[in-house]
Amino acid sequence: MLRILRGRLPAMPIASWLLLLVLALCSGWAGGAHAADAPIELRSGIVTTAVDGVLRSEPVELSYHWDRQHRGRSGFASFDLPFKLAVAPNTPWGIFIPRTGNVFEVELNGALLQVYGDLSKGNGADYAKAPIYVPVPGELLRAGENHLLIRIHADSARRAGLSRVFIGPADPVRNGLFEPAYAWRFTASVLLTAFSLVVGAIALALWLTQVDATTAGQPRRDGIYLWAALAECCWAIRVADGVITEPPLPWVPWGVLMAACYAGWAASAMMFCYHLADWGRTARTRWLRWPLLAVVLGTVVSTTLALQREEPIWLTGWLAIEIVVIAVFVGAFVGSTARRPSAERLLVAAAALLTLAFGVRDWLVIRLSDAYGETTWVRYSSVFFGIALLLIVLRRFRAASVAARGAVRTLAERVAQRERELASTYAELERAARDQARTHERERILRDMHDGVGSHISSAIRQLQSGQTSSEELLRTLRDSMDQLKLSIDSIHLPPGDVGALLAAFRYRLEPRLATAEIALDWAVDEVTPVAHLDAHGMRQLQFLLFEAISNVLQHARARVLRLEACMEGTAVALRVIDDGRGFDASRPPRSLAERAGAIGARLALESRPGRTVVQLVFD
Amino acid sequence: MTTEDPHDATPRRWGVLVVEDDSRARAFFETSVQRSPQLFWLGSAGTVSEALGWLARTATIPDVLLVDLGMPDGTGLDVIRDAVARFPGCEPLVVSVFGDEENVLASIEAGAVGYIHKDAAPEDIAQTIVEMKAGASPISPMIARRVLAKYRSLQSASVPGTAEPEAAPDAGERALLSAREHEVLTLIARGFSYAEIARLKGLSVHTVQTHIKNLYGKLAVHSKSEAVFEATRLGLLSRSG
Numbered sequence: 001m002l003r004i005l006r007g008r009l010p011a012m013p014i015a016s017w018l019l020l021l022v023l024a025l026c027s028g029w030a031g032g033a034h035a036a037d038a039p040i041e042l043r044s045g046i047v048t049t050a051v052d053g054v055l056r057s058e059p060v061e062l063s064y065h066w067d068r069q070h071r072g073r074s075g076f077a078s079f080d081l082p083f084k085l086a087v088a089p090n091t092p093w094g095i096f097i098p099r100t101g102n103v104f105e106v107e108l109n110g111a112l113l114q115v116y117g118d119l120s121k122g123n124g125a126d127y128a129k130a131p132i133y134v135p136v137p138g139e140l141l142r143a144g145e146n147h148l149l150i151r152i153h154a155d156s157a158r159r160a161g162l163s164r165v166f167i168g169p170a171d172p173v174r175n176g177l178f179e180p181a182y183a184w185r186f187t188a189s190v191l192l193t194a195f196s197l198v199v200g201a202i203a204l205a206l207w208l209t210q211v212d213a214t215t216a217g218q219p220r221r222d223g224i225y226l227w228a229a230l231a232e233c234c235w236a237i238r239v240a241d242g243v244i245t246e247p248p249l250p251w252v253p254w255g256v257l258m259a260a261c262y263a264g265w266a267a268s269a270m271m272f273c274y275h276l277a278d279w280g281r282t283a284r285t286r287w288l289r290w291p292l293l294a295v296v297l298g299t300v301v302s303t304t305l306a307l308q309r310e311e312p313i314w315l316t317g318w319l320a321i322e323i324v325v326i327a328v329f330v331g332a333f334v335g336s337t338a339r340r341p342s343a344e345r346l347l348v349a350a351a352a353l354l355t356l357a358f359g360v361r362d363w364l365v366i367r368l369s370d371a372y373g374e375t376t377w378v379r380y381s382s383v384f385f386g387i388a389l390l391l392i393v394l395r396r397f398r399a400a401s402v403a404a405r406g407a408v409r410t411l412a413e414r415v416a417q418r419e420r421e422l423a424s425t426y427a428e429l430e431r432a433a434r435d436q437a438r439t440h441e442r443e444r445i446l447r448d449m450h451d452g453v454g455s456h457i458s459s460a461i462r463q464l465q466s467g468q469t470s471s472e473e474l475l476r477t478l479r480d481s482m483d484q485l486k487l488s489i490d491s492i493h494l495p496p497g498d499v500g501a502l503l504a505a506f507r508y509r510l511e512p513r514l515a516t517a518e519i520a521l522d523w524a525v526d527e528v529t530p531v532a533h534l535d536a537h538g539m540r541q542l543q544f545l546l547f548e549a550i551s552n553v554l555q556h557a558r559a560r561v562l563r564l565e566a567c568m569e570g571t572a573v574a575l576r577v578i579d580d581g582r583g584f585d586a587s588r589p590p591r592s593l594a595e596r597a598g599a600i601g602a603r604l605a606l607e608s609r610p611g612r613t614v615v616q617l618v619f620d
Numbered sequence: 621m622t623t624e625d626p627h628d629a630t631p632r633r634w635g636v637l638v639v640e641d642d643s644r645a646r647a648f649f650e651t652s653v654q655r656s657p658q659l660f661w662l663g664s665a666g667t668v669s670e671a672l673g674w675l676a677r678t679a680t681i682p683d684v685l686l687v688d689l690g691m692p693d694g695t696g697l698d699v700i701r702d703a704v705a706r707f708p709g710c711e712p713l714v715v716s717v718f719g720d721e722e723n724v725l726a727s728i729e730a731g732a733v734g735y736i737h738k739d740a741a742p743e744d745i746a747q748t749i750v751e752m753k754a755g756a757s758p759i760s761p762m763i764a765r766r767v768l769a770k771y772r773s774l775q776s777a778s779v780p781g782t783a784e785p786e787a788a789p790d791a792g793e794r795a796l797l798s799a800r801e802h803e804v805l806t807l808i809a810r811g812f813s814y815a816e817i818a819r820l821k822g823l824s825v826h827t828v829q830t831h832i833k834n835l836y837g838k839l840a841v842h843s844k845s846e847a848v849f850e851a852t853r854l855g856l857l858s859r860s861g
Contacts, residue, residue: 482739489720490762504761504811511813525811 039096039168039177042081042148051075063099063372066152066160072310074122074156081148081165088143093136094170096178099163099372100152101128107149108140119153123251128159129242130186133178135170155251156310161372185375189242192379196239199386200232206393223275228389231268234261235382242379252307256300259315263299266326266359267292269352269385273333276348276392288329295322316367323359330356344392351384444537448488451544456481480551483509487547491540497530499573499619502539503566506546514562517554519579522563528573531619538600542617545596549577549615552590557581557613573619583608633657634683634753638664639671639699640715641691648742649686649715656746658753659684668694672702684749685712686736689723697730704731704840713752721762731840733833734758755826757833764808767839771797796838804831 047060051073060079095106095113103117103125114134116127148167154160166177207225238261241247247254270292279285302318305311330352337345358377365374460477463469490505503525514521534542553559559581566575586608597604597617605616636659638649646664653659662682665671668691675682685703687696700712714727714735724735734757736748748758774796797805800821807817814832818825 479739486718486720489718493721493762493766500810501761501765504765504809507811508760508762523811523813523816527810 039166039173040083042083042165042167045079045081048078048080049075050077062162062164063370064161065370065372066154067157067312068370069161070154070156072156072312074154074160074310076119076151076153077162078149078151079162081150082145083148083167084145085141085143088141089138089169092138092170093141093168094173094178095132095134095136095148096166096173096181097132097134097150097163098181099128099159100132100150100161102126102153102155102158102160104150104152106132106134107151108136109142109146111140113140117153117245119151122153123155123158125246126155126158127245128161129245131178131181133174133182136167157255157307157312157315158251159366159372163372186243189239189379192383193236193240193243195383195386196232196236199389200229200236202393203229203232203389223280224272224389224392227268227271227275228385231265231272232386232389234264234268237261238265239379239382252304255307256303259303260296260300263296263322265382266322267295269355270326270329270333272385272389273329273348273352276345277333277336279336288332291325291329295325298322312367316363319363319367323356323363326359327356344388344395347388347391348385351381351388354384355381444540445488447537448491448540452484452488453481456484476555479513483513484547487543488540491536491543494536494539495530496536496539497532497534498539499531499534499542499566499575500525500528502542503546503564503575506543507564510547510550513554514550519553519559520561522561524563525566526568528566528568529571531573533601534619541596541600542602545593545600545617546575546577548590548593548596552584553577553579553581553613556584569618571620575617575619577615579613580611581613583610583613586613633660634749635660635662635680636684636686636749637662637671637674637682638686639668639691639696640664640686640688641666642688645688645715645738649745652742652745653749655742656750658750659746665699667692668696668698671699675699675702675706681707682710683753685710686715686749687712687727687732688715688738689727697726700727700730700732711752713749719760721760721766724760724763725766725839728763728836728839733836755833756829757836759808759832759835761809761811764805767797767835768802768805768809771802797835801831801835804828805835808832 042062044059044061046057047064048055048057049070050056051070052075062079062081064077064079066075066077095108097106101116103119103121104127105115105119106113113136114132116132117125148165150162150165152160152162166173203225207221207229210222210225212220212222238258241258241261249257271289274280274288274292277285279288298318299322302314306313306315330349333345333352334349337349355378358381362376362378365371366376456477460474460481463474463477486509487506490509491502494501494505507521507523511521550562553562557579559579561580563576563578565578566573568574586606589604589606593606593615594604600619602617602619605614605618607614607616636649636653638646638653640646640649643666646666650661650664653661662678662680663674665674671687682703685700687699689696691699696714700714703710703712711734712727712730712732714724714732715738716723716727716735717738719735719737724732727735734748734752736745740748803821804817807820812820814825814828817823818828821828
């Protein structure tokens, strides 16, 4: 009945055993000299069961898997595990029970050591989820035979039973056996839950925030983030169950919920693959979603049946179907990845294959084998999906930032290109404007030469050719020509519309002529505002007009005084050339005067009688 | 243009040098000068280099220099600069066909004190020279307008705070125009004659002429200081030097 641990490794994580080995070596147990100090593994005893009112006692070899012994039934079991000690220890001991439940109590040599849950109630608390350590006061143990009694209330389909039990000095049992097992089962569950929640939250945040607004129609979110979030959320709940000894729901709904979370995680993980493989884009592969929905629904139905009818076969059978469906899906994904490999897909394919293998193993061990005390491996492989997701996000972020940098560079290049184009267009426009200005200026000068100096020189030539002209007349024509040339040069610098400047220059040029003709000039020019519509050509026309008016006075009027007036009449600018000469017939004004006045938008008024002739121009 | 007679009771005679590439024009000027009892003919040059050579060799300081700007081997401006640099008492007059603002302003800035029109009558030419020596300086309304515009742009450029005080080329620039000169110039730009201005402002015509002649001097000085300022700014001259 009593057997000292000798290298036969029960179903415990390897790390626990390595630690145990080290501890054993340290305590000198390997030599057998201090056998009493080493933990003792209790592997057999007598079990007394009570199922449906039937009591039965029989020898038992642990582990004891209730569901395998009493398929679909709940009941009680009492395990009497005897062991012998050479000497009564004088130090505290401890009992390590890797797994037992669902509720139980521990008794040693007739003394009740610990009670976990209410043995009178079924389908309530479940203490089988975490390893148990029960401290043993040293004085309870005695030399010779001792009895450890463990009584359980076992619920159907909740993995009730009793694993092998270890008893020994507190230190190696607690630190060497219990603590690592606890860490693997309980602490790992907490950490995995936390990890899943963090990854799930990140995925959800990414799904909510990473909106692709570039495509037409509704903004698109990336499905892989949503399914990753759902998968991690389901998995967080499922793994959290490992630390919840007293579920908030009755057992059947709780059990269905946990199974649904498991199936939900599997289906969401597959949907993650579905989006990664772009199966949603073509109608040929879009149907692949529906088997996954069936996996979840089927799990809910089969778990409900299994738990309500207390017939685990429903769930075991359905899980087999589920594994096949998932295997087909994973196979398709792996095939798709092989055809179109990418780092992201390869990573997820590896995680999916590993998880599938673990899932098959878990199904075999948990649902079919008699092994008791085993924990699922899938819980660990699920981490790969989380890591894969994080790597995908990191790679995408990197790709996005590279693309963004490229986009910024391209944009900068385009802006520079546009600037160059603009500059060249602007230069071209400027050149065109310059050309146009030059053309206008040439036209103006040509017109000027034609109307001014050209016409005077041709008059001089005609005068010479006629042979009848006096040299005085010829000189006057040539002087007119010279004066026109000077006025033309002045007009180049005259500000457009500045009639005051025009009159000043005009006086400067023509006053010597008036002096020669002994005509006194009366200068009555006020400051006047610029005439808005009088451009360079208009200014030149005004010069011609005034020149003609004064030439007429010089040649025909026999005047003694010439008065030049400029003043404002309201907002209008008025110019007057007044002489005291003999006058002329004002009803027949010289045609060119009228034409030029019309061309520059001035109102021409003539008034003439002997002694006073007024040529008036008004710019409104 | 009306000017007063010189005050000098015993007028001295002024020696005239003519720089002109057209031989007929040279002859015309010579005739004009010879006819005037107040002027005497020093000689003439047909090219810039000839004129510069004459100035370098001469023992007689020319009182008046008549310079045509368009010379076959350069510009008459060089002759003006050389003459005023050698002989501060020499007063150059530019011979201009049109009396246009660009050429006249450039000449004034080179040191000319006035200009005469090429198509003027021979007696007018001598008259202008004598009046110039008596203190008169002709200025057209267009040139007055240009000087005023330049003055305005200089004023707006030297608004306090916009430039460092020592960055201004010269104190002469700030005092480029006195208030009276500004008034006189404005009236000239509006076409008033010297006599009309004298009447309007209660001045003598001679005072008005003096204002203008002073202004000519200032423009020449200003143009030099502006060149120095530009050279300093460009680092061609050291500030201390």
